[in-house]
Amino acid sequence: MTPRPSTVSAVEPMTMRRTMGRFATGVAVVTTSSGGVPHGMTVNSLTSVSLTPPLLLVCLTLGARTTDAVTATGRFAINILSARQEHLALRFAKPGADHFAGLDIIHGRHQVPIIPDAFAHLECTVERHFVAGDHLVVIGEVLEACERDGEPLGFLGGRFSTVTDRGHEPAQWFF
Template sequence: MGSVQLMNRIIPDALTSAPQPAEFRRVLGQYPTGVTVITAQTAAGVRAGVTVSSFNTLSLDPPLILWSLALSAPSLEVFRHTERFAVNILGEDQGDVALQFARRAEDKFAGVETVPGWSGVPLIAGAVAHLECTVYRRDPGGDHEIYIGRVERAEAIDRTPLVYMRGAFGKFSGMVANEKK
């Protein structure tokens, strides 16, 4: 068995191999994230929405965000055929909305109140924030497609966001003061 040296420690090769998907998912589950539903609508009026926790800020100038969608997602073709989408950052009381958009369904929007955004993309009512975006880039990312969006419009309300960690929803319990010295 071989080994590598890392920060003055000897690590056996068996410990440096890539994790299996289930273990990788478990490890990543230790990192709490916000919960978003990404929504889109084609020119023909076909709507799609999907729950996403793989959302992140990419750049402040220009304002860019990124998220990814599984290549196996039924909504992939809708997202590939539209140039606009919205990121709906869900509130702590919207776990049911997150679950609805995470499951396969004929109409994921059934019973969910939406309002049209500036470009007609549906925005989920009650979300703590909405980011309305145009597609800046689409890139391959293993078993996902990575979407980079340029934020054209952003709004937020002062509510507590929904949090996801270890396969469950939770809520944010408060902030630690940032002391200046």
């Protein structure tokens, strides 16, 4: 009898990608520095996990240079991109490229590279990480958080998008 593969799924990877693509997100770049070399990767798998302590979560492809650098250093920054930074989302999504060539960066208080003029950035230490399927789930404890005025970059249905404010406050319970 042929052994069953350990993972059997009726949902194909492209179906998964397309369907989850209906969940509108922002776009961020995870940055870190390992042995003096900066690394970065565009992500949209970012979510807040806890307020006390402040924790966030991001899923990074196994084997990517940035993934290995994040686990090696135990530190990273999340740079939430503004609507004017689509070019940076593309730059940091290009596999194998020298993502930082000619790019000005700021050094954060916790030895991580920060992208100037991002819509927001957060500096984190790795609280824990674990493998889930083909990604590494990284939970970061936030040490520093900074916001700026402007408009965020959005991502929906595999395309960059704008995020518009509907002009009314969320329900009271949100705060």
